[in-house]
Amino acid sequence: MKVKIGILVISGVVLFSCTSVKKSLRQEYTVVSYNVENLFDTVDDPKIPDEEFLPASEKKWDNEKYQKKLTDIAEVISEVNQKELPEVVGLVEVENQTVLDDLINVGKLKGRKYAIIHEESPDYRGIDVALIYRKDAFKEIKHEVLPVIFPDDPEFKTRDILYVTGKMRNKTVHVFVNHWPSRIGGEDKTEPKRVLAASVLKKRVDQILVQDPKARIIIMGDMNDEPANKSLQETLGAVAPGSGAALVNLMMPDDVAGKGTYFYSGNWNMLDNLVVSETVLKGKGMTVEGGKGNIFSNDWMIYTNKNGDKTPNRSYVGNKYVGGVSDHFPVYFKMIVK
Numbered sequence: 001m002k003v004k005i006g007i008l009v010i011s012g013v014v015l016f017s018c019t020s021v022k023k024s025l026r027q028e029y030t031v032v033s034y035n036v037e038n039l040f041d042t043v044d045d046p047k048i049p050d051e052e053f054l055p056a057s058e059k060k061w062d063n064e065k066y067q068k069k070l071t072d073i074a075e076v077i078s079e080v081n082q083k084e085l086p087e088v089v090g091l092v093e094v095e096n097q098t099v100l101d102d103l104i105n106v107g108k109l110k111g112r113k114y115a116i117i118h119e120e121s122p123d124y125r126g127i128d129v130a131l132i133y134r135k136d137a138f139k140e141i142k143h144e145v146l147p148v149i150f151p152d153d154p155e156f157k158t159r160d161i162l163y164v165t166g167k168m169r170n171k172t173v174h175v176f177v178n179h180w181p182s183r184i185g186g187e188d189k190t191e192p193k194r195v196l197a198a199s200v201l202k203k204r205v206d207q208i209l210v211q212d213p214k215a216r217i218i219i220m221g222d223m224n225d226e227p228a229n230k231s232l233q234e235t236l237g238a239v240a241p242g243s244g245a246a247l248v249n250l251m252m253p254d255d256v257a258g259k260g261t262y263f264y265s266g267n268w269n270m271l272d273n274l275v276v277s278e279t280v281l282k283g284k285g286m287t288v289e290g291g292k293g294n295i296f297s298n299d300w301m302i303y304t305n306k307n308g309d310k311t312p313n314r315s316y317v318g319n320k321y322v323g324g325v326s327d328h329f330p331v332y333f334k335m336i337v338k
């Protein structure tokens with residue numbers, strides 16, 4: 001009888017040990033998307049129209065302002081998760097590789113082993129999208145760009161969509177970073193361009209899902225459209241969490257609640273979106289905490305206007321330097337990857 005008890009005790013220890021190991025393998029990942037509002041260096045690049053952001057321009061964009069903006073962006077990224085720096089960050093409105101190199105080597109990002117994925121795109125303003133990631137948490141397999149071309153307006157140049165395949169632990173994920181055409185000229189008039197961008201993305205997503213119906217897909221960026229707009233809800237097919245659809249927009253709950261990431265003409269707009277496949281939301285070995293995305297802001301990132309509205313504190317108002325970090329708030333979600 002004593003022998004049996006000893007065996008039971010030993011078995012209990014073994015079971016407890018296995019459980020502890022399993023728990024230690026759990027890891028929280030933070031995924032962030034952030035439009036950093038015109039992150040340009042101070043050097044003239046004759047290949048792009050960057051004259052607006054040079055020391056001799058009306059904006060008087062100089063190294064002091066540039067370094068402050070870099071430090072502020074790094075601070076925002078570091079504050080999203082107070083416990084640990086985000087593992088994956090999609091960036092919108094970056095000029096080139098140089099500004100990304102400078103960003104990951106400043107403030108609280110310096111020395112934290114961030115890597116960069118970036119390709120120059122043909123955008124008429126000279127801005128691109130990029131992905132930075134912690135090399136200890138995400139492993140790049142490959143990346144490519146998806147050009148967005150307009151057959152009815154071939155001279156119009158916009159940002160490519162950055163498509164990255166990588167590993168979170170032993171799980172393959174497909175990450176897309178977007179910056180769709182703006183609403184300048186009118187929301188209705190420009191909508192077809194965003195619908196076309198969404199169709200380019202949708203085509204590649206469908207190809208992935210045909211090959212693997214359980215593929216883990218993460219779509220982020222500034223779509224210049226809100227969750228209920230045609231480009232996102234109809235063309236891409238991203239709907240509310242809990243709907244059981246192949247793609248869900250994690251920012252739709254906050255959008256329905258009247259929240260947003262960009263403030264324009266007295267209204268909040270949810271232009272920054274996070275869309276994931278159902279297998280990321282609540283799949284085997286991967287789940288989104290809380291089942292939704294979040295908007296991040298802190299007091300120092302906020303400007304209070306004369307009406308009492310608390311809005312993102314931007315870098316410039318016209319050509320007047322006001323010293324803010326960006327005219328957008330970042331969005332993020334946390335997930336457990338086992």
